[in-house]
Amino acid sequence: TSVRWGGTANSIGMGAIVAKRAGDGNARCAEGLANPSGCRTRRVGIQPLPMSAPQRLDLPIDADFPVELANELARREVFNKHHYRPNSYLHKWWARRCGTTFRLILKGLVEDEALRDFLAPAGLQGKIILDPMLGGGTTLHEAIRLGANVVGADIDPIPVLQARATLTQVPLAQLEAAYQQLTDGLWRSLGAYFAVETLAGYMVPLRFMLYGVRRACACGPAIQLDSLDLRPHDEVRVDPERLGVWQGDRWQGAFIDLPAGVRLIDKRSRHCASCGEKFQVPPNLPYREQLVPLVTVAVCPEAGVEYRPVSPDDQMRLAAAQLAVSRTWQDAAFVIPPGPKSRDLHYRGIDNYRDLFSPRQQLYLWESRRLLAEFPPEIRLNLGLLISTSLEFNSLLCGYKGGNAQRPGAIRHVFAHHAYGFPYTVVENNPLFEPAGRKASGTLGQLFHDRIRRARQWAAAPAERVPAGRGSQQVPLPGEKDGGMAVLTAAELAQGQRRFLLHHGSAVDLPLPANSIDYVITDPPYFDSVQYGDLANFFRVWLQQLLPEAADWQYELDAAAIDPREPVAGAAYDYLAVLGGIFSECQRVLRPDSGRLIFTFHHGKATAWAALAGALRQARFQLVNYYVVHSESPASVHINGLNALTHDAILVLAPAVNREWQRPGWPAHADSEQFTATCARMLGWSLSNAADETDLPAAWQALLSSG
Incomplete structure (x- = not known):
C-alpha cells in the first residue's frame, strides 16, 4: 500500500512557493496570489527578498505538503486518537494534535524520496529532532518511529514522565507480572471496603456506587439527580414517590436514612413547584457532605447487573473507610492553589484535593503508594502513572451517564469538558473491579489493558489506519518501533538511532550545544486557551506522593508560557517573553544551514497572534511557508457550539530566508480554514515587514477586527 506524501493527488499547499527554490532553479506555479479582497485562495505567492547568506530552501516541506x-x-483520527496512537496515551494530557499530521510533517523533512511515502518506515536516521514544549509527546513518538534521535523538554513533570515511561522499552511480561502483584496487594488491603451483598445473598465486588446531591428550598430538603432513569433499556429507575429503586418490574427496595420530607428530583427541576424558590446547596455544607449514597451497582451470579439501594452494611463499610483514611494523608500536602480553572473549586468551598475523593478512593491511593515502593524504577513509573491517570475515572467529580441511552459507558470522566464539572448523579467507581468478559469504564484493569498492554503491543509493531472504502484498514509498518533508548547527555545523540534525551525544566536554557539540532517540531500552548498547568494539579499532587523520587515536583510557575495561577493584565507580554526565550534557544541550537522550526497554531484573538509574532521576531525567525489542516472536530464537547476554529496552521520557519509576504485582506471570521490561512499570511508579513514589535498588536487588531 502506498500513500504518497507529495503530488497533486494528495497535496494542496496553502502557501506553495512562487519564487525560485534555492538549489534547483525551477519555478513553481501557484494557483493564486494573496488576495486582499478576502476571497478564498488555495495557494499564496511569496516574493524573494534580497538577503545575505540565506537558508537553503530545498526541504520538501518548504514547498509542498x-x-x-x-x-x-485527521478527520478519522480526531474522534479516537488513542486508538491510532495508543502508546502515547498512558497518562491524561490535553490538546494533543493528530499523530498522522505530525507524521506527515516529519515525512516532509525526509531527504530520500523513496522514504517520503506516508507508510514507508524510517527516513530520519541520523537526524536529531527537538520538541521544547513536550506536552502529550506526539513529536517524540512520531520522530523516533522514523529512526530519529529526539530531545524533549517541558516545564511540567507529567509530560516528561509520560515520555520516559512510554519510550522506554520495558518487556511487557515484566509489566504484566508487576501489575498482577500490585492488584493482588490492593485486593488484600482494600477488598473488604469494596464488597457488597446482592439481594440474593452473594458477596461480590462493588462495581460502583451512585450518589445524589443535597439541595433545599423553603419547603425543606431535596436530593437531586441528573435523571431518575438509571438505565432506560433495563428500565432501572428511581421512584420519587416510594423513594426507592425499580429494576424492570422488580422492586429493589427503599432508600434508608433519608431526611424527613425529602423529595427526589432531577436536574431539570431548578425551582420548587410549591414555594417557587430555586433549589440551593444548604449553607456551609462541605462538598463531600453534599453527596448522599443512594444506589449500589454490582454483578450478581444469579441476577446479572443489579441496582439496589445502599444498605446498612454498605454504610458500615463507608464509615470504616472514613475511619481508616483519617490515619493517612495530611491535608497540607493537598491544598488547592489559585488558578483560572481551580476557582470553580474554590467557589464551591473546595480548598483541598482530598475533598474530591471518597475515603475508599483515598485508601486506594494510600495503599498504591506503599506497594509501588516494592518495584524497580521503570516498573514503578509505569504503574504510578497508570494509577494517577485512573483518578480521572475515580473521583467524586465523575458523573453517571448510564441514564442516557445514547451515551455508551457508565462514567463521565472528570475532564470530559476540559474543566471541572459538578454532576448531580455522582459515581464512586471501584478502581479494582474486573468483570469477566465485559469492559468496566475507568477501572485499573481496563486502563492497564488499553494504555499499557495494548499500547506496548502496538509500539513493538506499529500500524497505520488508512482510508479503505467507507472505512479504514490497518497497515503494518515492518521495521518501525515506538520506543528507544534513554541517554543522559547530548553527546550520546550523535550516534545510533531512536535515542531520546528528556529535560524537565524550562526550554529557555537547554543542555544542548549550539547548532546541534536538525529540526524543532512542537505544539506551543495556545495563549489563553485551556489552563493545562492548573488542571494538571489534580494529578500532580498525587503523583508527588506515588512517585516522590521521579521528578523535581517544584513547579516553576514563572517559566511557564501559560501561568496556571490567576491570569494577570500582562498575560500577553508574559506569553511573548517566555515563548520568545524558548524560540531564541531553538534558534541557538538549530543547524544554521538547514534548521527548521515547525509548529501548529490557531487562535481567534489578535493579542495571541501578535504575541506569537513578537516572540518569533525576537528570535529572528521568518516564515518559509504554511499549510492549513483539519485539527478538531466541531462535535468535540469542549468547543461544541462555541464557533471555535477547527483548523491548525502548520507554520514552517527558518532563521534567515528570502521571503517577503504581502499583507492580507480581512479574514472571513465564519470560515475556520480561511480565517486560519489569513492569520498565517499575516504572520509571514509581521515577521518580514513590520517595522517594530510595538506595531504588531495594532496591526493584528486592525486585521482581525475588520471583516
Missing part, C-alpha cells in the same frame, strides 16, 4: 491527505486522516 499533502493537505488533502492530512485532512482525510
Whole structure:
C-alpha cells in the first residue's frame, strides 16, 4: 500500500512557493496570489527578498505538503486518537494534535524520496529532532518511529514522565507480572471496603456506587439527580414517590436514612413547584457532605447487573473507610492553589484535593503508594502513572451517564469538558473491579489493558489506519518501533538511532550545544486557551506522593508560557517573553544551514497572534511557508457550539530566508480554514515587514477586527 506524501493527488499547499527554490532553479506555479479582497485562495505567492547568506530552501516541506491527505486522516483520527496512537496515551494530557499530521510533517523533512511515502518506515536516521514544549509527546513518538534521535523538554513533570515511561522499552511480561502483584496487594488491603451483598445473598465486588446531591428550598430538603432513569433499556429507575429503586418490574427496595420530607428530583427541576424558590446547596455544607449514597451497582451470579439501594452494611463499610483514611494523608500536602480553572473549586468551598475523593478512593491511593515502593524504577513509573491517570475515572467529580441511552459507558470522566464539572448523579467507581468478559469504564484493569498492554503491543509493531472504502484498514509498518533508548547527555545523540534525551525544566536554557539540532517540531500552548498547568494539579499532587523520587515536583510557575495561577493584565507580554526565550534557544541550537522550526497554531484573538509574532521576531525567525489542516472536530464537547476554529496552521520557519509576504485582506471570521490561512499570511508579513514589535498588536487588531 502506498500513500504518497507529495503530488497533486494528495497535496494542496496553502502557501506553495512562487519564487525560485534555492538549489534547483525551477519555478513553481501557484494557483493564486494573496488576495486582499478576502476571497478564498488555495495557494499564496511569496516574493524573494534580497538577503545575505540565506537558508537553503530545498526541504520538501518548504514547498509542498499533502493537505488533502492530512485532512482525510485527521478527520478519522480526531474522534479516537488513542486508538491510532495508543502508546502515547498512558497518562491524561490535553490538546494533543493528530499523530498522522505530525507524521506527515516529519515525512516532509525526509531527504530520500523513496522514504517520503506516508507508510514507508524510517527516513530520519541520523537526524536529531527537538520538541521544547513536550506536552502529550506526539513529536517524540512520531520522530523516533522514523529512526530519529529526539530531545524533549517541558516545564511540567507529567509530560516528561509520560515520555520516559512510554519510550522506554520495558518487556511487557515484566509489566504484566508487576501489575498482577500490585492488584493482588490492593485486593488484600482494600477488598473488604469494596464488597457488597446482592439481594440474593452473594458477596461480590462493588462495581460502583451512585450518589445524589443535597439541595433545599423553603419547603425543606431535596436530593437531586441528573435523571431518575438509571438505565432506560433495563428500565432501572428511581421512584420519587416510594423513594426507592425499580429494576424492570422488580422492586429493589427503599432508600434508608433519608431526611424527613425529602423529595427526589432531577436536574431539570431548578425551582420548587410549591414555594417557587430555586433549589440551593444548604449553607456551609462541605462538598463531600453534599453527596448522599443512594444506589449500589454490582454483578450478581444469579441476577446479572443489579441496582439496589445502599444498605446498612454498605454504610458500615463507608464509615470504616472514613475511619481508616483519617490515619493517612495530611491535608497540607493537598491544598488547592489559585488558578483560572481551580476557582470553580474554590467557589464551591473546595480548598483541598482530598475533598474530591471518597475515603475508599483515598485508601486506594494510600495503599498504591506503599506497594509501588516494592518495584524497580521503570516498573514503578509505569504503574504510578497508570494509577494517577485512573483518578480521572475515580473521583467524586465523575458523573453517571448510564441514564442516557445514547451515551455508551457508565462514567463521565472528570475532564470530559476540559474543566471541572459538578454532576448531580455522582459515581464512586471501584478502581479494582474486573468483570469477566465485559469492559468496566475507568477501572485499573481496563486502563492497564488499553494504555499499557495494548499500547506496548502496538509500539513493538506499529500500524497505520488508512482510508479503505467507507472505512479504514490497518497497515503494518515492518521495521518501525515506538520506543528507544534513554541517554543522559547530548553527546550520546550523535550516534545510533531512536535515542531520546528528556529535560524537565524550562526550554529557555537547554543542555544542548549550539547548532546541534536538525529540526524543532512542537505544539506551543495556545495563549489563553485551556489552563493545562492548573488542571494538571489534580494529578500532580498525587503523583508527588506515588512517585516522590521521579521528578523535581517544584513547579516553576514563572517559566511557564501559560501561568496556571490567576491570569494577570500582562498575560500577553508574559506569553511573548517566555515563548520568545524558548524560540531564541531553538534558534541557538538549530543547524544554521538547514534548521527548521515547525509548529501548529490557531487562535481567534489578535493579542495571541501578535504575541506569537513578537516572540518569533525576537528570535529572528521568518516564515518559509504554511499549510492549513483539519485539527478538531466541531462535535468535540469542549468547543461544541462555541464557533471555535477547527483548523491548525502548520507554520514552517527558518532563521534567515528570502521571503517577503504581502499583507492580507480581512479574514472571513465564519470560515475556520480561511480565517486560519489569513492569520498565517499575516504572520509571514509581521515577521518580514513590520517595522517594530510595538506595531504588531495594532496591526493584528486592525486585521482581525475588520471583516
